[in-house]
Amino acid sequence: MPRHGHARTELHVAEASTVQRIPLEQIRVLNPRVRNRQVFARLVENIAALGLKRPITVTPTARGSEAAFEIICGQGRFEAFQALGEKSIPCIVVSANEADRFLISLVENLARRKHSNKDLLSSIQVLSERGYSPREIAEKTSLDVAYINGILMLLRQGEERLIAAVEKGWLPIKVATEIARANDSEVQQAMVEAYETGVLKGDQLIRIRRLIDRRKAMGKRYGQQHHSERMTTPQKLLNAYQAEVRRQRVMIKKADINEQRLLIMVTALRQLLADDYFCTLLRTEDIQDMPKPLADRIHGEMS
Template sequence: MTNVRPAQRIEWIPIERITVVNPRLRNKRVFREIVANIAQIGLKRPVTVTRRAEADGPFYDLVCGQGRLEAYQELGQKEVPALVVSADTEDCLIASLVENCARRQHKAIDLLQDIGGMKARGYSESEIARKTGLSYDYVHGVARLLEKGEQRLLVAVESKTLPISVAIEIAEADDHGVQRALHEAYENGLLKGKKLMAAKKLVEARRRRGKHLQVNSSQSQKMSSAALINAYKEDVERKNELIRRANGAHDKLILIVEAIRRLQGDEEFTGLLEDESLATLPAEIQQRVVGERASA
């Protein structure tokens, strides 16, 4: 059991006073996504630090949030919102591990519900934006979607499948208005390619199954025998298709190798190739032709 006492409030702390005591290498692509996300909508969760008293202090050791801290620094920020906890070095390392493990269990909808919880406790949207480091527009949009019970749209917003502005338009529109919102988002470059297709599927799922997600695993439907048979048949068909394609490629390869072998036996053709300095073949093809000739 660790002795980390939870923080009571968020403080803005100079980044230069925070030390990453347990630095980790980070995937560059993932880090760029973090930076872009924070630049667009702000910091969703403050970093967590512990205070370290020194002569020129105070200074702070990072408990968790290295990626967020470095992204904030990358964006040229001098201060970062942080939860300050009381803990020694060992407890900080344990707390960091626990926090990372616990984060894997969170669903996007759970994180977004925190905004609704703060609003229910009396915080204004401006206060929530200031305390969380999120943009006001993002907080306002999430609050509107929460009020309408738009769980599907909220998850799409969190996963960056759908811009918050488009999600709000969909939530407040009828069926015709939803299609118009998607069309306008496409025209304005907000939805393109795969994201547009995903948005259309989302809208259709919302129309057929409602705004809410079925998150209770105890209510998940068991696969019926008919569904199991269909899944098996589909899997068999996919494998048969792969076999057909592999056999087709093999037959074409044999045809090409045989054609090359016969052409190499044509003295007039090989003489023409030599005159044009094209008498050699890539080593892999030549080995295959020689192998076919030997087997013949």
């Protein structure tokens, strides 16, 4: 339910709060999660050796419930106390409606651990569906509002491949949104502009080119091709094979053309670098370097 239209509950989890020790039997886990056994075992050992470093966060339940409190954040610590045979656990008690309970859980998890990208994206989407604006989500999660706007647009369009590249850190969110909005010719133009303005470097350009090719051939979502383009007949298999042969022939032809262009460039530069006047001009203009692969090729030709 959107939060607009009702009074906002001001909750500041990071502020100093009174810690209460509450019996475990009075607390319940509303939406329990299955945990990795090894990770949970390490948590139990850590608490047994060092004690509880951070209280769990709970909220009072509605009247008539068997338990007096529900866990907002700290299920693992709560279950570790149960495994250790403890009778009570330190808690921070807050009063919050359903939307604010979700928000508190998200904020505490952001501060407490390195969350997975999938969890973060899911949380951003849920907050948007609950009526929070991109600016409000940015304020609550300490993320840039442009990043939030871009991610929400990519989520709405099902751009799983682009989102994964953004979250891995090698695809700028601005470039990802341009790719999502543009057709093939516009994508090419956007990549040229990004390269010329320095947004993309050489290696990034190659990786993005591969990503765009996979997105075009296999779809925006992972595994999408298997559902929409299954080759169930010999004719489809033959068509796919012939298309791949044509693609490889074109790739070989392009490679030959590029090799010829490179040879011309290397020959021309080799002649220019043998000219003392040209070398003096380069030093005057403070042009002291060139791409290493090209320099190695020229050096090989000259030696």
